[in-house]
Amino acid sequence: MTAIWRNTLTLVGATTLTLGMAHAQSPELSDPPEIDGDIVGDHGTHTLRMGIGLSENSPQYISSQYFGEILEKRTDGRITVNVFPNSQLGDDVQMMEMLQTGTLDMTYPSSSAATGYVEELAVFDLPFLLPSREAAIEVLQSDVALELLEGFEGSGLKPLAFSENGYRQLSNSARPIETPEDVAGLDVRGLSVRTMENPVHLDIWETLGANPTPMAFGELFSAMEQGVVDGQENPWSTILTSNFHEVQDYGTETRHVYTPFIMMLSERTWDRMAPEYQELVMEAARQSAEYEMQLSAEYDTWSREQLEERGMQITRLNDEQLEAFQEAVQPVYEKWAPRIGEELIQDIQAIVDGSSE
Ligand code: TK8
Numbered sequence: 001m002t003a004i005w006r007n008t009l010t011l012v013g014a015t016t017l018t019l020g021m022a023h024a025q026s027p028e029l030s031d032p033p034e035i036d037g038d039i040v041g042d043h044g045t046h047t048l049r050m051g052i053g054l055s056e057n058s059p060q061y062i063s064s065q066y067f068g069e070i071l072e073k074r075t076d077g078r079i080t081v082n083v084f085p086n087s088q089l090g091d092d093v094q095m096m097e098m099l100q101t102g103t104l105d106m107t108y109p110s111s112s113a114a115t116g117y118v119e120e121l122a123v124f125d126l127p128f129l130l131p132s133r134e135a136a137i138e139v140l141q142s143d144v145a146l147e148l149l150e151g152f153e154g155s156g157l158k159p160l161a162f163s164e165n166g167y168r169q170l171s172n173s174a175r176p177i178e179t180p181e182d183v184a185g186l187d188v189r190g191l192s193v194r195t196m197e198n199p200v201h202l203d204i205w206e207t208l209g210a211n212p213t214p215m216a217f218g219e220l221f222s223a224m225e226q227g228v229v230d231g232q233e234n235p236w237s238t239i240l241t242s243n244f245h246e247v248q249d250y251g252t253e254t255r256h257v258y259t260p261f262i263m264m265l266s267e268r269t270w271d272r273m274a275p276e277y278q279e280l281v282m283e284a285a286r287q288s289a290e291y292e293m294q295l296s297a298e299y300d301t302w303s304r305e306q307l308e309e310r311g312m313q314i315t316r317l318n319d320e321q322l323e324a325f326q327e328a329v330q331p332v333y334e335k336w337a338p339r340i341g342e343e344l345i346q347d348i349q350a351i352v353d354g355s356s357e
Helices: 003-021 059-074 092-101 119-125 133-140 143-152 180-184 199-207 217-225 236-241 267-271 275-309 319-328 330-340 342-355
Strands: 046-051 079-084 157-167 169-172 192-195 211-214 231-234 250-253 258-266 313-316
Touching: 046 059, 059 079, 059 157, 059 258, 059 275, 079 275, 092 157, 092 258, 092 267, 119 143, 119 199, 119 258, 119 330, 119 342, 133 143, 133 157, 133 258, 133 342, 143 157, 143 342, 157 236, 157 267, 157 275, 169 236, 180 319, 192 199, 192 217, 199 211, 199 330, 217 231, 236 275, 250 275, 258 267, 258 275, 275 313, 319 330, 330 342
Parallel strands: 046 079, 192 211, 192 231, 250 313
Antiparallel strands: 157 258, 169 231, 169 250
């Protein structure tokens, strides 16, 4: 990424955050790795249109721009990428369908939105499966995870790389949430929570006594603003960079699910590319995914602090409170483990246990 472009982005990022939320500066972000490697041979030109759900300030957008920079530099401008943020081309499910029909070249959904294509991806939706970012990244870079991507074969979707959406946190506009009983509401109605369009997430919040509503990410801000739902759950960086704190007063650091992103290309676009371009696209996707994970980590704690500075009352669960949530959602494992695959779950847990040694 050229320095001028990054400085412009940082300025835009800071301005956006500053204008929208007074006194924000984007976090000190690491520079992306230098783009090295030979310029590949001339195999024609491609202008790739890529739709993503998050905003220009998100790690998802910044790393997608870096992906485009790599391709542009390594093909001497013959491959360029135009990134359309803020769900402006559609939501995760719609954009994957656009890849299948060839009306869009790339998108970057949460793995949770893709379980309709590869049901085993729902393993990542099991609550509290991945106890730390280090363990999560180890799993995402393992053969077990990469074999899951083979499940897209023949779907019209060409997966390129996993990266990090991150640990999901609960936010809401109704009340402070410290226990599962607070979610269910003993003398008041259960919290109405927007979830991704994913059956395991629906089960998590139903099991906690909430009233879950599956909804596209692009409709979420206005649904919360109009009181259609009390709350939602996403990583702190998404809550901040999507300005959810403007319509959400309370946060709870539940870290109930670690969600991956999957960078993907339309198979129609892939099939039009020469093998040398295909190899470069895979390499650029891997490099940008690694950068995205680094940015996501740098944004996480900083975003929570920024949200508190903007007035969001954030509850940090102590061990006992966290254990109460983990215990309350245990039935979700009992219901979903047989469908997702006990062996797959054991394989992932073995990696997690190995990473903690
Ligand atoms: C953005 C979505 C979002 C996800 C959600 O395209 O829908 O809540 O967490 O990040 O993938």
